Amino acid sequence: MRRDIFQAIADPTRRAIIVLIAAQAMTPNAIAEHFDTTRQAVSKHLKVLTECELVQPQHRGREIYYQLEIDKMKEIDHWLEQFRKIWESRFEQLDNLLETLKKQQQ
Amino acid sequence: MRRDIFQAIADPTRRAIIVLIAAQAMTPNAIAEHFDTTRQAVSKHLKVLTECELVQPQHRGREIYYQLEIDKMKEIDHWLEQFRKIWESRFEQLDNLLETLKKQQQ
DNA sequence: TATATATGCAACCAATTGGTTTCCCAAATA
DNA sequence: TATTTGGGAAACCAATTGGTTGCATATATA
Numbered sequence A, B: 001m002r003r004d005i006f007q008a009i010a011d012p013t014r015r016a017i018i019v020l021i022a023a024q025a026m027t028p029n030a031i032a033e034h035f036d037t038t039r040q041a042v043s044k045h046l047k048v049l050t051e052c053e054l055v056q057p058q059h060r061g062r063e064i065y066y067q068l069e070i071d072k073m074k075e076i077d078h079w080l081e082q083f084r085k086i087w088e089s090r091f092e093q094l095d096n097l098l099e100t101l102k103k104q105q106q
Numbered sequence C: 001t002a003t004a005t006a007t008g009c010a011a012c013c014a015a016t017t018g019g020t021t022t023c024c025c026a027a028a029t030a
Numbered sequence D: 001t002a003t004t005t006g007g008g009a010a011a012c013c014a015a016t017t018g019g020t021t022g023c024a025t026a027t028a029t030a
Helices: A012-023 A028-033 A039-051 A070-105 B012-023 B028-033 B039-051 B070-105
Strands: A055-060 A063-068 B055-060 B063-068
Touching: A012 A028, A012 A039, A012 A063, A012 B070, A028 A039, A028 A063, A039 A055, A039 A063, A070 B012, A070 B070, B012 B028, B012 B039, B012 B063, B028 B039, B028 B063, B039 B055, B039 B063
Parallel strands: none
Antiparallel strands: A055 A063, B055 B063
C-alpha cells in the first residue's frame, strides 16, 4: 500500500504516538501503556508510520525500539512553506497599510 | 461528523484543491475542471474542507466561491512547532560539535 | 414564463481503516 | 529444556471514505 506522511498524521492516536516517541525511542508495549488501546492496535499504527518512514525500528534483543525520524516531519513543514509565504505577505501588506495611514495622519 | 484539519489534508485531491484556491477563490465547477474528477466529488471534498473551517463559501448569485481560510493552516504550523524545536536544537548541537572539533584542531 | 446552468444533497457502492482476536516465532529466563 | 515474554502477521468486523448517479432547488437567460 502506498503510504504518505499526510495520511499518517491524520489519525489522532498516531499523532500522539509521534509526540510520545519524539523525546525517546520506545517499544510497542511501552507505547501502548500510554493509551487506552491494545499493543496490537499500536503495532498497526507503528506499521503505518514505518511504511512512510516517519519511524524507524531498532532491534535490541527481543525488543524493538521505534524511533521518530524527525527529518521526515520537515516534509510537512516544506508543504506549509507555500502558505507561510502567503500569510507573511498578507501581514506585510497590512503593515504597509498601517504605515500609509500613519503618514497620512501626519 | 467530527472533522479535523489533519484529516482534511490527508487526501491528495483535497491538498491540491487547497493549493489551487490559495491564490484565489473558485467555484466547484471551476475547481473540478482542474482535476480528472466530477463536480460532485469536488463538492464532497469542499464539504469536508468547509466543515473543518479550512474553506469558506461566498455566495455570489447562483455561484459559490470557495475561499481558503489560510489562518487555519497555522494550526498545522503550530503542531509542527514542537518538532521544529527538536530539529533546531539538534542542528545547534551539531554546530557546537563542529565548533569544538575546530578548536581542538587549533 | 420556459429553459439552461450552478450547486447541494441523498442513496448507493466498493475500498480502506482502525480495531480485535488468534496464532506464531524468537529471545529471555527458570 | 520448558516456560514466559515481546512482538509481528493474518483473519475478521464494523465504521468510514471517496466516488458515482440521480434528483431537487435557486438563479440566469431566452
